[in-house]
Structure formats: structure tokens, C-alpha cells
Amino acid sequence: HSPNFVLVSMNVTSLKRSATSSQASLPVRQQAMALHGIAANKIVCLQETRWIQEDRAHYHQEWGAVSIHASYAVRKETGLTGGVAVLLPAHTLRSKPSTTELSPGYASLVEAKYYGCQLGVISLYLPPGREKEILATVRRALEPLSLPDILFLGTDHNQAPSMPMYHRFLEDYALTPALRGQVPTYFHGNSKRSALDNVYARHPG
Secondary structure: OOOOOOEEEEEOOOOOHHHHOOOOOHHHHHHHHHHHHHHOOOEEEEEOOOOOHHHHHHHHHHOOOEEEEEEOOEEEOOEEEOOEEEEEEHHHEOOOOEEEEEEOOOEEEEEEEEOOEEEEEEEEEOOOOOHHHHHHHHHHHHOOOOOOOEEEEEEEOOOOOOHHHHHHHHHHOOHHHHOOOOOOEEEOOOOOOOOEOEEEEEOOO
């Protein structure tokens, strides 16, 4: 019997360790507190964290009830870019999750035994103008892997939502075969003022 899965995917547009300090602005502190509450009970994919190792260590200490798996941001001349993470409620895990970087800073696969059920979770960030390049790297990294039957993909692909668009996204970027078959689509919606992004799920039953 599979548990009920609740997954949230969100582009946080930077979540540095300073977000929890008293000097941070109220909206920034509120976002960090809200994420902690969500991740204590749900599977969370984060994009554009801009984390370095110290940021992940900070949140690991701050959010003791959350298992954090991060692919760190990439340093460019203009500063840090990307950074993705998968957050899992620690109390749901029956063994230590494994992490595979599919594209460093832009895509990461976490495999875990969640309430005794084996699943995979991919967090994917596609920076504007580099979508095809990043996805080609992700496809190559996925090809030799044996993926769990239950698979979630949380992504931010900077496009306005519509059901046909979601299917085109999977087909145009050839993600359907890379994810081993037809991937039903679920989404929470998106708007100019919403940070919620898009979730794809594959479940055998």
C-alpha cells in the first residue's frame, strides 16, 4: 500500500542562511519559516536556492526535522546562479536517501524509502535561455539509471501554465522517455505573484 504523497515545488529566488536572521526582511523570514513548516510534513523541491555548502549546513541545523539534499549553486562572474534542493520529512524515512547530481546546480535526483515505499524525486531548475542545454545534460545522466516506479519531478520552467503546454514541455524536451514512460501531470498553478511551480508525477497505480 502506497502512502499519500504531497509534493510542493517552489522557486525561492535565493534562500541564503541570512534569511533566518533578525536582520532579514519580514517577507524573507516568513518564507523561510513557511518552508520549514511545509517540509516537516511534505516533500519539497526547491529551485534557485543559490546555496553554497554553508547555507545547507545552516538549514540542516535550523531544520532538524527535515532531511536536506542539495546541489549547490554555480558561481559565475555575475555571482551565484541556480542551486536546487529536495527536502524530505525526516520522520518518514526508513533509510538514508541517496543523491545523484544530474546537472550540478540545476538538477538533482534523490531516492528514498518514504514510509517504506521506494521513490525518486527530481528538483530541476531551467535558467532562461539554457533550457535545452540543461535538459540534454539531465537526459544523458538519467539514461543509465534504474529509476523507482514512483517518481516525482518538481520544476520551474518559466512558462505560463496550460494543460497542453505541460504535455508539450515533456514531449518537446524528450523528458517522457527519459523518465521511463508516460508521466501524468499534476500542478498547483502559477501566476505573476505566485512562487508555486510545476509538478510531474509517475505512479504505477
